[in-house]
Amino acid sequence: MASTESLLFVIGLAAGPIVFLLVMLGANAILAPKRPNALKSSAYECGIEQASSPWRPVNIRFSTVAILFVIFDAETVLLFAVGSQIRGSVTDGIAVAIFGAFLTLGLFYEWKKGGLKWPV
Amino acid sequence: MTFLWGLLWGLAAVMFIAGGAVIGVWWERKVSARIQMRLGPQQIGPAGVLQMVADVPKLLFKEDIVPDNADKPIFRYAPMAVFAPIAMSVAVIPFWAGWAPLDSTVGMVFYLAFPSIGVLGILLSAWASHNTLATIGGMRAAAQMVSYEVPRSLAVLSVIILAGSLQPTEVMEAWQWWWVPLTFVGFLVYFIASIAEMNRGPFDLPEAESELVAGYFSDYSGFRWAIFMMGEYGALISASLFGAAVFLGGYRWLPGVAGLAVFLVLAMVLITAVMWIKWTFPRLRQDQLMTFCWTVLTPLAIVQVVVAGVVALWL
Numbered sequence: 001m002a003s004t005e006s007l008l009f010v011i012g013l014a015a016g017p018i019v020f021l022l023v024m025l026g027a028n029a030i031l032a033p034k035r036p037n038a039l040k041s042s043a044y045e046c047g048i049e050q051a052s053s054p055w056r057p058v059n060i061r062f063s064t065v066a067i068l069f070v071i072f073d074a075e076t077v078l079l080f081a082v083g084s085q086i087r088g089s090v091t092d093g094i095a096v097a098i099f100g101a102f103l104t105l106g107l108f109y110e111w112k113k114g115g116l117k118w119p120v
Numbered sequence: 121m122t123f124l125w126g127l128l129w130g131l132a133a134v135m136f137i138a139g140g141a142v143i144g145v146w147w148e149r150k151v152s153a154r155i156q157m158r159l160g161p162q163q164i165g166p167a168g169v170l171q172m173v174a175d176v177p178k179l180l181f182k183e184d185i186v187p188d189n190a191d192k193p194i195f196r197y198a199p200m201a202v203f204a205p206i207a208m209s210v211a212v213i214p215f216w217a218g219w220a221p222l223d224s225t226v227g228m229v230f231y232l233a234f235p236s237i238g239v240l241g242i243l244l245s246a247w248a249s250h251n252t253l254a255t256i257g258g259m260r261a262a263a264q265m266v267s268y269e270v271p272r273s274l275a276v277l278s279v280i281i282l283a284g285s286l287q288p289t290e291v292m293e294a295w296q297w298w299w300v301p302l303t304f305v306g307f308l309v310y311f312i313a314s315i316a317e318m319n320r321g322p323f324d325l326p327e328a329e330s331e332l333v334a335g336y337f338s339d340y341s342g343f344r345w346a347i348f349m350m351g352e353y354g355a356l357i358s359a360s361l362f363g364a365a366v367f368l369g370g371y372r373w374l375p376g377v378a379g380l381a382v383f384l385v386l387a388m389v390l391i392t393a394v395m396w397i398k399w400t401f402p403r404l405r406q407d408q409l410m411t412f413c414w415t416v417l418t419p420l421a422i423v424q425v426v427v428a429g430v431v432a433l434w435l
Contacts, residue, residue, distance in 0.1 A: 044339050068267075093430075
């Protein structure tokens, strides 16, 4: 398939589920009752009023995970591109292995530094 | 024209996933009931098979509550980003010799990339809910899903190295039976990481009902809630199909229609195993969950990639 063709296909593929969901949500809007009241439309809590707004800064450990993910996922994607080409060639295999060694080294460095630990 | 074909296949994938989710919920209720020595649904239809057919219309008649303080447009439409990418990912799975709905040359990357878009939908809907429980659930889900993405991709990489292609149909053509023992560790890593990716027990911390009520979808009701439910079962079905195809050989065991049957049976065995695990193991703690991913699964996946890489040099 040519690239524009497959792009169009993928856009169609995305439109399928969205059309389906819009139809179902439309059916829900027509069929369901609509009787909102103050209690019903308040945020779900355990019978008490919401103490504070949840829209505030979150724990820094989540961003550590995010940074780790960006680094490792970028390296994995690069390995995807070259890894599929090493079949049957020792020199290519060594070249990819050097790159892969950096990924492993990075993981062990992070491990040693305690970056993989989730502080309790 | 291609757009219309894509739309058609998108709708077909939705029907497949939604139908599978309906059957999956019934099957899970039956499996969990047997594990706990109950009978499960049995009133509507033989062995309760029509229970879910009755439950889905019920959801359409439920009030669609949007909290006053929520970020309303995002709250309303973010669930779509949870469900749509999972339905789309089914399109690259090779069901038949040399055939997949979208026979893409980068299908393996497509498959790993698209379900991950779901994490954006989860984070958006959790944040838009303006609810403490939902926000914590959403943050947990994001941390967990992006972390388990790494060992999962590396496990799939081992098969890609052996097959020497990123096209799912070519990977299937190159598949040999002895890859099953060779990539068995990779398969286990893929399987465990997939369970964590779809937020199912024992990795269901984002929606741990004993601490977070329902986590990121606490404030959702009616059909919007059902979208999350379908997304969860859709991820289960899609990950099981992909694992059964790429790691276990899928249709390659037998020729023709019998091969397709073997493929679907393998996927169903995986789906049942995921349910069995959910109803047997206790939930992990957040620190155990993250440590397990980075210090057990990721090194194991790297070992598997090295083993596959060494073998591939002489293929």
